[in-house]
Amino acid sequence: MHNAWKRLNNDFQLSIITMVGICSVGGITPYAVYRLFESNWLVSLIDAFLVLNTVIAVLYAWRTGDTRRPGQYLALVYSIGTIVIVTKLGINGLFWVYVLILFNFFVVPPLQSVIATLSMLTVLCLYGLLNPGTLFADDFQMTSFMVTSLLASLFAFVFAYRGREQRQKLSELATIDPLTGVGNRRTMDTELEIAFNEHTRYQVGFGLLILDLDHFKLVNDRYGHRAGDEVLVDFVDIVRSACRQSDRLFRLGGEEFVLLVPQIDERGMVRLANNILADIRRLLSGPGGPVTVSIGGALLADHSGIETWLHEADERLYQAKKNGRDQAIIRSEGSNSSGLVSNSASDVAIQG
Numbered sequence: 001m002h003n004a005w006k007r008l009n010n011d012f013q014l015s016i017i018t019m020v021g022i023c024s025v026g027g028i029t030p031y032a033v034y035r036l037f038e039s040n041w042l043v044s045l046i047d048a049f050l051v052l053n054t055v056i057a058v059l060y061a062w063r064t065g066d067t068r069r070p071g072q073y074l075a076l077v078y079s080i081g082t083i084v085i086v087t088k089l090g091i092n093g094l095f096w097v098y099v100l101i102l103f104n105f106f107v108v109p110p111l112q113s114v115i116a117t118l119s120m121l122t123v124l125c126l127y128g129l130l131n132p133g134t135l136f137a138d139d140f141q142m143t144s145f146m147v148t149s150l151l152a153s154l155f156a157f158v159f160a161y162r163g164r165e166q167r168q169k170l171s172e173l174a175t176i177d178p179l180t181g182v183g184n185r186r187t188m189d190t191e192l193e194i195a196f197n198e199h200t201r202y203q204v205g206f207g208l209l210i211l212d213l214d215h216f217k218l219v220n221d222r223y224g225h226r227a228g229d230e231v232l233v234d235f236v237d238i239v240r241s242a243c244r245q246s247d248r249l250f251r252l253g254g255e256e257f258v259l260l261v262p263q264i265d266e267r268g269m270v271r272l273a274n275n276i277l278a279d280i281r282r283l284l285s286g287p288g289g290p291v292t293v294s295i296g297g298a299l300l301a302d303h304s305g306i307e308t309w310l311h312e313a314d315e316r317l318y319q320a321k322k323n324g325r326d327q328a329i330i331r332s333e334g335s336n337s338s339g340l341v342s343n344s345a346s347d348v349a350i351q352g
């Protein structure tokens, strides 16, 4: 129960599909029963069909975590269902069109919703024109219906579009570091948890590098915060081009970053750390000259939890700093495997 609540809180679209699903089932079921007693079999059957499909789509969304396809499916099924019901009930069925317009904007993206709504209105308009007197009493009524439906769609579109934009911005603010564009600490925590679960379930090997710029304070103190910011942005560009697309870079805070690397062993970690060190030495430069980085790394396979995994990489980073900076340590010096990975000619990173 706690888990379900957490999913509802974290996944906006899942909560919308669930809410719309519950409202639809609760709202349509009494009508299905009423039409059954009225012996209006077709409409009752369509109502029951809508309810059943809603339940299936909501269950599918919960099972798979995919809310896009169930949303599109529901928009399609409800649009067709509404057309059939309207042609059977006449003017009484037309009121449902307004509900459907809102429904579509809830379950699919704004543009798809506009397409679904316009298609439905076109079909109803053509039906009304080809069968005068059945759906609309006269042309004026039809025009009024179309104008009000289009206005309702326009308002819903603007509202849905703006809402989606705001949600995207909020989500970016909550997950991305605004200066460098990499994931922030919060995103890192989530990704580390996913990595840990994948490792436990499917034995996927993960490695983690903590990268910390050397003597970065000097850049800020001597050349200002803006110059420091530029170095951070350049640093991220260089690290990104040194690793694979599947590798994930996060900013832990200040001049400290974490690189999460899937499908990697110790040898791969050493090679990657060496490449990054070399690229940074070659390409990263502040106003006062080259800037270097120190790296600590650890493999998830050697750890029973995320905390110890991070802690060990951090310890090795500390060791790399202590040993003179501009180097990487992937394994403890006391362990069986190779200790120091790389060392530069100079331990002075900033030449002012």
Ligand SMILES: Nc1nc2c(ncn2[C@@H]2O[C@H](COP(=O)(O)OP(=O)(O)OP(=O)(O)O)[C@@H](O)[C@H]2O)c(=O)[nH]1
Binding pocket: 179, 212, 213, 214, 215, 216, 217, 218, 220, 224, 225, 226, 227, 228, 229, 232, 253, 254, 255, 321, 325
């Ligand atoms: N320009 C800029 N500086 C930052 C930002 N965040 C943190 N800093 C600075 O980063 C510097 C970090 O300094 P320290 O933690 O002493 O580390 P360091 O000078 O790199 O020294 P070592 O890590 O020991 O090599 C501080 O001067 C912070 O003000 C940022 O977003 N932009």
